[in-house]
Amino acid sequence: MAYKNVSDVEKRLTEAGYIPSREIATVIFLAQATQKPVLIEGPAGVGKTELAKAVARSLNREMIRLQCYEGLDEAKALYEWEYAKQLLYTQMVKERINDIIGSTATLTEAVDQIATQEDAFFSDRFIQPRPLLQAISSSKPVVLLLDEVDKSDPEFEAFLLELLSDFQVSIPELGTRKAVRIPFVVLTSNNYRDMSDALKRRCVHLYIDYPARDTEIAIIRLKIPDIEENLCATLVDAIRNIRSLDLKKSPSISETLDWAQSLLALQISELTQEVVSETLNVICKYQADLEKVRKNMDRVIA
C-alpha cells in the first residue's frame, strides 16, 4: 500500500522500527510519489541501509538487495545464461533433432530448420535472474536496494542509468525487458567517490547525518526498550561529545546501540568515566581514537 502523505510516511516508518526526521519522510514520500530512485548519502552507520529495510517493511514489500563492489558486472547483477542446463537439455532432446531435420534434403535446409528452433534455448527457462532482473520482472512491487553503489566501477554506474530512468533492461538475445511493477529503488553511498551527474540527475538526493539528540534517544529506546531513561540520556550526551572530538571514525548510531546493549549486558546503571573507559572498545574502532577519547575523558563525561 502506497504512502498517502508525509505524515503517513512518518507514522508508518516509525511503526516499522525506524524513526525518520521530517526531511527523510518528505524525501521518501516524494520518491514514492514520483517513482524516482533515492540516492542516500551519509557517514557509515547512520542507518542508510536500515531506512531501505524499513521502507520495505512499512510498504509490505519484498526487499531485493544488491551489494555493489569493485568488479561487479552485469552477469552478477542482471542475468546469466545457465550453460549447464542448456547443455543438459541439448543432450536430452538429442533424439528429437532427427525428427526435425529428418525431412530435409540438404545441409542448408537442416540448418535453417534448426534455426527456427533456436528460441527454445534462448528463453526465460535458461536465464538465471540476478537481483536487478528479479526486481524488474517481479509481479509484486519490490524495494530494490543498491548498497554502497559508490564502490562499483564507473562502467556499472553507466549501466544503471537505463535501469533507473526507464526501469527497463536490455538483454541482447531476448530484447528489452520493461518493469512489470516499478520498484522502489534506494541507492546508498558512503562518499567513497562522487557519483556521475547523470546518475544524480535521475535520483532524489537525501543526506542523512547523525541524528539530533532527541531522535537518537528515541531510537535507542525503540531498539532497546529495557534501558533506563537516565542512562540513555547520559549515554547519548557522551556519544555526542565523543563525536565532537576529531576522530578517525566517529561513532555512529549503530555503535551507540551496541554500546547501550553492552552496558545493559554488564548491568551498569550509571555512566562514569571508568565505565566509559572500560567499554570504549565498543565505540572506537581505532587504537588512536581510543587513546584520544581516554585523554579527553573530561570533555566526554563530567
Added chain:
Amino acid sequence: MVKLIGQFVSCCRAAGLRVSTSEVLDSLQQMKLINPVDEREFHALLAANFAKSLRELYHFNRLYHLFFHEMRINAEDMEQAADQTEQIKKATDILKKKPHDSSVYDAVVDFLGGNPMPLLAEMRRIQTESDDASAPTRFNLGPLASRLNVLIQINTAATAAQSLIKDDDFQMDSKSRRDLSAHFEERLDAARSMLTYEPRSGNAEARKVKPHEQRLADMGEKAFSSFTRREIEDMREAIDKLVRKLKDIVSRRFAVRDRGNLDVKKTLRASAKYNGVPIDIQFRRKTLRKSRIVTLCDISGSVWAAARFMLNLLYSLQDCFDKVQSFVFIDRLTNVTGVFEEQEISEAIQTVLKAADIHYNAQTDYGETFRNFKSNYMDLLTKKTTLIIVGDGRTNYMHPEDAILGEMRERCRRVIWLTPEPENLWGTGDSEIYSYAHHCHEVRVCRNVNQLVTFIEELVL
C-alpha cells in the same frame, strides 16, 4: 510559486550551483504533492532536487537561508510589505540614477531592491577567480582588492540610501521612513555578511582524511632526491596502498582466467563421469606469464633514492613475479638477493647500505659492473627474464662496455633502463646513456613516485 522558484533557481545558478532544467521541473511537480507551507517539507524538497552531494548541500543551505529568510519580508505584515515594496522600488530607482562608476554598485542596489542575483554572481567571480597567472609572484591581494571594492560600493549605496530617506523630496510619513531605513540596514548587513563568507570546500568525511591523502598525492610528483627522512617513511604507506591495489588487479586477472573459451576436450573427458552428459563445463585456462626479474641498481648518489623505491615496490610485489634477483653496484657488482629475501624491506635496505664490500667512496664504473656480470651471472638471463637497470649512465669517462649490454639483451626478453636524469641532460658530460640506449628495449625517466608507479604497473600487468 513558479516565479519564486524560478528566481531562486537563477540565484542558485548565479552562485555557482548547477541546477538542471529537469530538476526544476521535477521539483515543481513534486511541490503539488507536499504541503509547501510546512517549511521543513519545502526545504527538504528543494534540497533533495537541487543539492545532490554533501558539498553542494552546504552551499545550498546558505543560499536558501539568504533567499527565503534574509531577502523576504516577514509574511505576517504582507499588506504592509506590499506598499513597502513599492517604496523600495521607487527608492532603488532613484539610487540607480545617481552618478556612479561601477557595475558592482548596480549589483548592490539590486540587492537592496530584493534581487540578489547580480551580487551573488559578482561574489562567485571573486571567489573562483585566480590571480593573474602571468604575474611573476602571486599574492592573495587580487580577491582581497575585489572584495574591498564591493565593500566600498556597499557603503556608497548605504550612504546614498540614508540621505535619500532623510531627503524631504521623498514624500513619506515618519513610520514608513523608519521601516524603510531598517529594511535597508538589514539587507546591507546581509550583503556585508556575504562578503565575509568563505565557501566551505568540505565534505565532512573527506575533510578529516584529505590533508594526509593530499600530501601523499603531492609527494607522488616530488623528485626522489628531495625527499626528507620523514617523507621516506610516509612514502612507505603510499607504497603499501599501491601494492594492495596492484595485487587486487592481479588477483582479478586470476579470477577471470577461468572464464575463457570452452575447452571441448576437457569437457568431454569430464563428461565421462556423468554418462557422457557434459555437466561439468571446462574452460580453456588463460595461462598467465609471470616474469623473472633481474635488477641492477647503481647505488651511488642520487640514483639510489630512485632505486630503493623501486626495490621496495618490486619486493612487495614479489608474488606477482616468478623470481626477483637484485644486484647493487658502484665500482663492482654485489648480489643482494639473499638480503632482500631474508629480511623485511626497510631492514634489508639498511643492511645493503651497511654492507662491507660496497665502496661508497669509489667512482661508479659501469664497465667493470657489466664485465663482472658477464663472467659470473650471465646464466640468470633467460627468455623469461626482464632486466631492469637503474642508473644515470654516467661512467666517469671509463669504458662503458656497452657491447656486453648488447650480449645481455640477446639472452633476455626485455631490457629496461630507468634513469633519474631528465632527458635534456642525457648525453651531456660523461653520460653514456645514448650508447646504452640502443641496446635497451626502453629507456625511461623515473624521477618521482608517479613515474615509478606507471612503470611497475606496466611491468606487472
